[in-house]
Amino acid sequence: MPELPEVETVARTIEPDVIGRTITAADIRWARTVATPSPKKFKEQVQGQRILGVSRRAKYIVLQLENYNLLIHLRMSGDLAVRKGKIQAEKHDRLILSLRGKRGEESYLAFNDTRKFGRVWLTDQPETVLGKLGPEPLGKEFTPQWLHENLHKRSRQLKPLLLDQTFLAGVGNIYADESLHMAKLHPLGLSNAVTLKQAAALCEAIKSVLKEGIRRNGASIDWVYRGGEYQNYFRVYDREGKPCLTCGTEIQKFTVGQRGTHVCPTCQPLERK
C-alpha cells in the first residue's frame, strides 16, 4: 500500500523522466480519477503546461506546473510510470498525460490504478487539498516534545491517531504497526497516557521505520510496488502467528478502526486504568 516511503519512491523514480517536459494532452480513462476540475477544464488547463518540479507532501505527489499544481494521491493501488514512445495504454491505466521533451521526444505519464481509489487534483490553490494535513514525520517540526504535547491534546487510541492525516501526515497501516512495535506501545493505548519518554521512543520509531522504508524503496505487497523490498524487514505487519523477532512471542492480529493490526502482546503490553 502506498504510504510515505512508497510515495517518496514513486516521486523520486519519475522525477528525472518528467522534469522539463511539457504536457501536450490528457486522456482521462476513468472519469472519477480526476477529483477537480471537470474533465473538460482539466484537459484545457493541463495542456501546454511544463513540469517544473516533483515533490511529495504526505502521501501526495506534487507536480509543480507553470500555472498549477497537479496533486496525485495513489490511495490503495495507484502507481505512476513514464513510458517512452507512442501511447500504449495498459490495463488499469486511468489517466495518461502525453509529454514532449525539449527536442520533441515523445513519452507519457501513466497513472495506473487497479482499484480506482486514486485521485488527481489540478489546482492553483494546493492548500485547499493539502491544508489540513499534519506535519511531515521526517520534518523538523516533528519532535518528541511536539508529539508528546499533541498526544495530550486528545484522548484517542494511538493507532487510529497515527493514521489520522490531520494529526501526522504520511503514516499508513504498515508503518503505524511497525512504529508502535518498535516503540513498545500498544495500538489501543490512549494518546494522553503516553509519557514524554514514550513519546520520544515513538517519534524516533516513526522516523526510523519511514527512513528504512525509503531506503528499501518501499514495501511490495499485494501485487503493486514491484520495486520495493521493505516487506522482507517487517517485524509485525503480516506476521500473524509468527514469533516476535524481539522476544519470540506469537504475533497477534486484530482489528482496530477497520484496519488489520499486528502486535506482540509481550513487547507491547496494554496498560489499562
Place this chain on the structure above:
DNA sequence: CATCAACCCTGAGAGC
C-alpha cells in the same frame, strides 16, 4: 470530540 461503519473498487486466495 471520539468511535464506528458504510462506501468507493478489484483481484488474489480460500473453500467447495
Place this chain on the structure above:
DNA sequence: TGCTCTCAGGGTTGAT
C-alpha cells in the same frame, strides 16, 4: 477446473 465468498485498505462521509 471453476464457481462463490471473503478480504485487503486510504480516505471521506454520516450516524451515534
